Amino acid sequence: MAGGVGSRFWPKSRKSLPKQYLNLLGEETLIQAVSHRLQVIVPAERILVISTKSQRALLKVQLPWLRPFQLILEPFGKNTAPCIGLAALHLVRRDREAVMMILPSDHLISDTDKFAQLLQDAVAVIRQNPEALVTIGIEPTYPATGYGYIQRGAPLEAAAGKAFRVRAFAEKPDYEVAQQFISTGEFLWNSGIFVWRAANILHCIEDLMPDLSSGLKEIDKAIGTSKEARVTERVYKQIRSDSIDYGIMEHASNVIVLEGRFGWSDVGSWEEVYKISPHDESGNVLVNNPIVRNCRNCYIDAGARVVSLIGVEDLIVVDTPDALLICRKDQSQDVKWVVEKLKHSGQLKVL
Amino acid sequence: MAGGVGSRFWPKSRKSLPKQYLNLLGEETLIQAVSHRLQVIVPAERILVISTKSQRALLKVQLPWLRPFQLILEPFGKNTAPCIGLAALHLVRRDREAVMMILPSDHLISDTDKFAQLLQDAVAVIRQNPEALVTIGIEPTYPATGYGYIQRGAPLEAAAGKAFRVRAFAEKPDYEVAQQFISTGEFLWNSGIFVWRAANILHCIEDLMPDLSSGLKEIDKAIGTSKEARVTERVYKQIRSDSIDYGIMEHASNVIVLEGRFGWSDVGSWEEVYKISPHDESGNVLVNNPIVRNCRNCYIDAGARVVSLIGVEDLIVVDTPDALLICRKDQSQDVKWVVEKLKHSGQLKVL
Numbered sequence: 001m002a003g004g005v006g007s008r009f010w011p012k013s014r015k016s017l018p019k020q021y022l023n024l025l026g027e028e029t030l031i032q033a034v035s036h037r038l039q040v041i042v043p044a045e046r047i048l049v050i051s052t053k054s055q056r057a058l059l060k061v062q063l064p065w066l067r068p069f070q071l072i073l074e075p076f077g078k079n080t081a082p083c084i085g086l087a088a089l090h091l092v093r094r095d096r097e098a099v100m101m102i103l104p105s106d107h108l109i110s111d112t113d114k115f116a117q118l119l120q121d122a123v124a125v126i127r128q129n130p131e132a133l134v135t136i137g138i139e140p141t142y143p144a145t146g147y148g149y150i151q152r153g154a155p156l157e158a159a160a161g162k163a164f165r166v167r168a169f170a171e172k173p174d175y176e177v178a179q180q181f182i183s184t185g186e187f188l189w190n191s192g193i194f195v196w197r198a199a200n201i202l203h204c205i206e207d208l209m210p211d212l213s214s215g216l217k218e219i220d221k222a223i224g225t226s227k228e229a230r231v232t233e234r235v236y237k238q239i240r241s242d243s244i245d246y247g248i249m250e251h252a253s254n255v256i257v258l259e260g261r262f263g264w265s266d267v268g269s270w271e272e273v274y275k276i277s278p279h280d281e282s283g284n285v286l287v288n289n290p291i292v293r294n295c296r297n298c299y300i301d302a303g304a305r306v307v308s309l310i311g312v313e314d315l316i317v318v319d320t321p322d323a324l325l326i327c328r329k330d331q332s333q334d335v336k337w338v339v340e341k342l343k344h345s346g347q348l349k350v351l
Numbered sequence: 352m353a354g355g356v357g358s359r360f361w362p363k364s365r366k367s368l369p370k371q372y373l374n375l376l377g378e379e380t381l382i383q384a385v386s387h388r389l390q391v392i393v394p395a396e397r398i399l400v401i402s403t404k405s406q407r408a409l410l411k412v413q414l415p416w417l418r419p420f421q422l423i424l425e426p427f428g429k430n431t432a433p434c435i436g437l438a439a440l441h442l443v444r445r446d447r448e449a450v451m452m453i454l455p456s457d458h459l460i461s462d463t464d465k466f467a468q469l470l471q472d473a474v475a476v477i478r479q480n481p482e483a484l485v486t487i488g489i490e491p492t493y494p495a496t497g498y499g500y501i502q503r504g505a506p507l508e509a510a511a512g513k514a515f516r517v518r519a520f521a522e523k524p525d526y527e528v529a530q531q532f533i534s535t536g537e538f539l540w541n542s543g544i545f546v547w548r549a550a551n552i553l554h555c556i557e558d559l560m561p562d563l564s565s566g567l568k569e570i571d572k573a574i575g576t577s578k579e580a581r582v583t584e585r586v587y588k589q590i591r592s593d594s595i596d597y598g599i600m601e602h603a604s605n606v607i608v609l610e611g612r613f614g615w616s617d618v619g620s621w622e623e624v625y626k627i628s629p630h631d632e633s634g635n636v637l638v639n640n641p642i643v644r645n646c647r648n649c650y651i652d653a654g655a656r657v658v659s660l661i662g663v664e665d666l667i668v669v670d671t672p673d674a675l676l677i678c679r680k681d682q683s684q685d686v687k688w689v690v691e692k693l694k695h696s697g698q699l700k701v702l
Contacts, residue, residue: 011657077504143382291692293685306701308689311679312666319675327676334644338659343640350657 001084002031002051002059002105003077007339008269008332012301015351020106021058024273029062031105039102039114045070049085050107052077073161075233080192081247082239085205086232091198091224091285098158099126100201108276110263118260123154125163125256132256133204133250134195135166137188139261143178146268148190150257151181162259169250188257190245191264201248215239229246247279260346268327270316270332286309290317297328323350352435353402353410353456354428357395358690359683362654362674366702371457372409375624380413389454392467395583396421400456401438403428405509411517426584431543432598433590436556436567437583442549444574450477451552453545459627461614469611473546476507476514476607485546486517486554488539488608495618496527499596501608502532513610520601539608542615543597551600560598566590595639621667621676621683625650633682643666650680674701 004020020031028036030047034210037082038047044065051059059066072090074083084102091098092111116340121135137150148171152164152221169190171281173181181187206213215235222231265276277285290300292306298312303319316327327335342351359368364370371382379387382400389398397417401423402410410417423441425434435453442449452470459467461488473485488501497520503515520541524532532538557564566586573582600606628636634648641651642659649663654670667678678686693702 011659291689293688294682306674306693306698307677308362308675308692309677310685310689312677312684315663315677317677323657324659324670324675326658326663326666326668327658331645332660334661337644337660338642341659342657347657 001080001087001102002049002055003074003083004104004106005077006106007336010335010339011091011320011325011350016054017058018055018106019267021055021062024267025108025276028268030108030267032062032104032110034103034107035063037109037112037115038101038216041119042101048072048087048090050083059162068164070273075229076238077241078236078239079241080244081205081209081212081242082236084194084195084201084216084244085209085212085220088198088201088205089216089220092202093220096199098198100194100196100198104192104266105189106264106267107193108263108267112262114260114262115264118258118262119195121163122171122258126185126195126197129156129254130197131200131348132196133201133249133252134163134256134258136191136193136195137257137259138191138264139259140182140189143175143182144189145172145175145178147266149178149181149187150190151184152188152257152259156256164257164259166249166257167257171243173250188259189264189270190259192245192266194244204248204252209242212239212242212247218295223224252263258312270299271329274316274329297329312331352431352433352438352453353400354425355455355457356372356428357457358687361686362671362676362701363669363688367405368409368619369406369457372406372413374457375515375618375629381459381618382410383413385454385456385458386468388413388460388463389452391463392470399423399438399441400423403435409461426580426587429587429590430561430592431595432556432560432593433566433587435545435552435595436560436563437558437570439549439552440567440571440574443553444571447550448548450474451545451549452549455543455617457612457618458542458544459616459618462615464519465611465613469609469613470546472514473609476609477546477548478691480507480605480607481548482551482605483551484546484600484603484606484632485514486606487544487546487607488610489541489542490610490612491533491538491540494526494533495540496523496526498530498617499523500529500532501541502535502537502644503539503608503610507607515608517600517606517608520596539610539613541609542611543617544598545595549673555599555603560593563590563593564597621669621678621686622680625667625680649682659693 002020002330004018009019012022019067021029023029035047040322049066053073053075072087091100125134126132134270143325150169151167153167154165156163219232219235222228265272267273274285279285284295285299287301288303290302294311295309296313298315305319307319314329316332318325353371355369357364358364360370360373363373372380374380375378386398399421400410400417404424404426409537413648422439442451501520502518504518505516507514569586570583573579616623618624625636630636635646635651638652639654639679643655645662646660647664651668658670665680667680667683669676
């Protein structure tokens with residue numbers, strides 16, 4: 001899933017350059033990294049990318065190996081439920097028994113081996129429980145308020161890995177609630193990574209999201225015909241924007257969570273990029289050679305210009321050819337405010 | 352005197368754009384402001400500018416009313432003694448009795464009326480004491496470590512204004528010494544503003560700086576001939592770089608200081624620009640419309656780009672098309688370090 005547009009990484013991320021296409025952490029962009037991680041367990045030609053039309057050119061540049069049949073384009077984003085439904089539709093047409101692994105393209109995973117193992121465990125669970133919906137839960141390392149949580153129930157017998165029935169899903173909590181979650185030992189972060197049979201999720205959509213289901217059926221009839229684009233666009237205009245969590249996971253009966261710990265992060269803010277990145281001896285993360293004197297615990301991306309800093313601490317500084325952000329590290333969630341401000345003042349060129 | 356090159360206002364000041372040509376404080380540049388202040392007391396055509404060849408184009412743009420005979424160009428800077436000597440030479444050729452007022456072009460003066468009055472008082476002192484060297488001392492408002500000091504001696508009888516004999520000159524002191532200076536009530540800041548007869552300073556140079564004097568005499572013979580530029584350049588290559596304070600004022604016997612208080616500053620750092628500029632209710636000085644949220648006590652010049660700041664305090668931020676400075680306000684003297692660093696790393700394009 002690569003259709004997301006984010007404003008949390010402005011000024012590096014833009015309307016036309018969402019987070020997944022940025023190299024926030026090293027040489028590779030996030031989508032390049034996830035595609036490389038997947039190639040460890042599945043052949044490259046069985047990786048499909050579902051994105052929106054506006055990102056076609058970016059995908060061509062960043063994933064040049066992607067062939068036309070591996071790219072599914074939504075006319076525009078309508079959250080994860082339509083996206084996953086449309087992908088499932090295409091998969092079932094190719095292979096009625098296809099098992100699909102659904103991965104956001106903008107997450108960070110540091111332990112690729114453990115990650116690959118867990119996905120394979122998940123597929124094994126599906127083989128044994130063909131009607132199951134598997135979601136990956138991350139063992140929390142701190143009381144995060146930026147993630148949803150999954151409360152696990154009874155362990156699944158005879159399953160590879162640590163598989164559990166799901167007792168409940170919880171929205172992003174406040175800090176006190178997050179602490180309670182952690183203290184019970186029963187709550188996992190909701191990673192947004194799913195594994196299931198494509199045909200099964202279409203059945204679930206038919207049961208639980210009938211409007212989406214009938215829209216998908218209309219699209220299904222048009223696929224491969226001259227009407228495909230027109231029908232898809234008409235359907236997308238009508239269907240509701242819903243997440244798969246809200247539309248399916250919170251209501252389905254057959255949900256299993258697999259517990260993993262592989263250095264996962266959805267990299268939600270500049271502060272998080274700072275935390276994840278390797279620091280120098282002064283606690284700084286210096287990208288593109290800024291000139292610094294007496295600076296500590298800063299994330300500084302100098303872009304292509306001469307950027308010099310003297311005596312500053314705990315700052316995020318991100319310079320781009322036409323826009324600059326200087327932000328106290330613990331207020332980097334307010335970048336969204338800047339983006340809104342720019343939108344309202346009509347400065348669309350830098351968005 | 353407009354020949355200075357400074358690195359303390361990088362990245363706004365450059366080798367090719369010294370401080371006096373910047374509008375650090377309002378619409379006018381510093382040299383435009385000083386020339387307007389002078390026009391209150393002398394006709395515009397009696398203002399001469401002494402600068403270096405490299406600044407000719409800048410002067411033409413910023414002081415378009417300046418006619419060729421009002422511009423004296425040194426081949427390159429050799430501190431204030433040669434500069435003042437050369438200016439005196441030209442003045443004496445025009446009027447043997449000329450009284451010259453010497454003003455640095457990069458200072459700030461807020462009370463123009465008091466300033467004009469004091470300069471006129473100084474001229475009156477010279478009329479009564481034709482051999483005197485008058486220097487303007489500023490009543491200190493805090494124990495500054497960035498200025499030299501003048502210790503005043505006996506008051507001058509029958510002088511207009513507060514005129515005193517000079518007891519001693521003192522170099523820039525450390526903070527404790529500066530406090531002692533202030534507590535005596537006898538010390539004034541050395542403004543670098545002088546008033547004297549042009550012929551008199553040439554006599555003093557003959558007595559106290561014989562090498563410079565003979566160089567000036569060589570130039571004098573060449574002025575108006577085809578050899579003028581060549582001779583001036585040869586002399587400038589030979590003479591020592593000396594300040595008028597060190598070469599003359601500290602050794603001359605006939606020095607008088609006039610005490611003034613007219614909101615004077617030599618605007619020595621970005622921190623000082625911040626202090627002098629009008630602040631908004633959050634204590635910020637915002638130039639060129641930066642987008643700020645939750646920021647306090649900052650000086651921010653956004654230049655021509657979109658610059659946004661979140662949650663920062665006590666910063667100097669100066670953005671220019673090719674270089675950016677972010678500096679803790681109380682460390683803005685370290686801008687010189689950045690300039691040195693850039694010089695050593697060969698990044699001359701941004702200097």
